Amino acid sequence: MTAFDVRPITEDERRSTVDVLRRSLHHNRITDDAWARTGKSWPAEHKFAAFDGGTPIGIVSSFDTGIAVPGGRAVPVAAVDGAGVRADRTRRGVLSALMAAQLADFAARGVPLAVLHASEPTIYGRFGYGSAALGKTVRVARPAGRLRERVPAGGEVRMLTPEEAVKELPALYERIGLHRPGMIGRPDLWWPVAHDRYAGPEAGHLVAVHSGPDGDDGFVVYATVSRRSFDSPDEGAVLDVHDMHAAGPAARAGLWRFLLSVDLVSGVRGRHRPVDEPLAVMLADHRHAATLAVEDDLWLRPVDVEAALGARAYRAAGPVVLAVADRTLPGNTGHYEVGPDGVRRTSAAADLALDVDTLGMLYLGQWSATALADAGRIEVRDEAAVARADELFTTVTAPWCGTHF
Structure with missing residues (x-):
């Protein structure tokens, strides 16, 4: 050693x-x-x-x-x-x-x-740490891939210069806000490494901003990747989406409409997009959108289990007592009663037992208690508690981070 x-x-x-x-x-x-x-x-x-x-x-x-x-x-x-x-x-x-x-x-x-x-x-x-949010890689074929006529429309898209991209996007990201479980704030130290070196004056990515009735409400950072080869000299480029955020469906649709309207490209590709982003059903023909992969994205670890559980909201269901085991931070090991009215430590018998990494998987709503129990990650001591835990922890919107760090 x-x-x-x-x-x-x-x-x-x-x-x-x-x-x-x-x-x-x-x-x-x-x-x-x-x-x-x-x-x-x-x-x-x-x-x-x-x-x-x-x-x-x-x-x-x-x-x-x-x-x-x-x-x-x-x-x-x-x-x-x-x-x-x-x-x-x-x-x-x-x-x-x-x-x-x-x-x-x-x-x-x-x-x-x-x-x-x-x-x-x-x-x-x-x-x-547990895998708490997934992301999908999607590809839309061009020129066949186009949005349906009834997809929300309106607003305008404009290209930014590299200097404008460095100056304007931090405030725009803050304006869009953390509207999905798993999204994180981007402090000042994040931007030079994770944004400016891609979209700044010495970089090669392009930036477009969507503006709606209330002003700027979305942006996309993307690169143009050549697909031409000796055997396929006429194949167009692919637009590779590096970073895309939108405040709502209209802004999101406007950005995808812009990308799918760019000339001389054979497709648009985006990695680590939200797993529930409805891109396929936004198209006139959903078969032109392919999900190439679904991968783990954000990993989460409860550091203070009681504070972490108490910070989030729960759907209406009867409470569940969780027995949490944490070898690295043993102060977290114990029983917690979780319900729509709050969280508290308890001496009551546990309904479900799990390690802290599995609690990280459950926390944002990506995985159901049923799935984790079926996979052997949750020990079930009361069968009825699994359905209650499913209802408590489920989220309507899939968690997504959308920020590389």
Whole structure:
């Protein structure tokens, strides 16, 4: 076992630790120019590194923001935006020590929830994260794919210059708001890395904004990807949707109508779209829309189980007593009565028993208690409680994050 120490990083260790993360994800070390543009998005705050002597060998990072939960509240959340270990130090307990330190920090600061996008799905369940929201990859064939005449219409779409995209989109995203469970706020440090480097003056993506009766209400960031080849010289490009948000159905339809009207393209593709986005039924012929994949997107971990359960709303059903087990944060282990009138710890017998990662899967409404019980993730001690839990936790709108971090 290699000896190492885990501690918060200092300001002077920011660049060396971002390089550890980049190399662990098989990217080159950051250049001087890139660091000058994006270094402010890698503050020392909320970062823990493992050190062998004075050399960093692993890193975990997060930033604080808010997340929409069922019922419409925005709840504080820690968004884990980086976790990596140097290739010659993996499988030696480094990541486990880093994740334990990070979770202890979240708990000490009173953060009720943590979320991440998993590079490998098999890693994060053991740290209490569960797959809480899915996303689908869709492709619409062009020119055959077009919207039905009765799909909501109105408003205008305009293209932004890169300078306008950098300036205008943060306020527009905030105006659109966190209207779906799983959506998170985008703090100032998010934009330089996750938006500006795609759509800014030195990037290649394009940006279009939809304006309705009350002003700007949606946007799309997309790239044009050539599909021409020696064997298919006449095949048009594909528009690859990188980021799309809309305040309502009319704005969403307006953005899709715009994308499907662009000339000289053979299709439009979007990854990690909401699983319930009704794109196929918006088309005159739904067969021109194909779902290519459905993948895990947002992973969620209750850090303070009682506070997390108490933050969301529940549908009308009889209460259910959950026995939650949490090995990393044992203070969460216990029984919780969950109902439409609230949540409380209890000494009553449990109706359902589950680990904290499974509670993360149940929390936003992506998975039903029935499905999780059938998969062996929930131990059923009262059969009637499964249907009550289904009704309590179900959401009409599928959860979706829509923000890469």
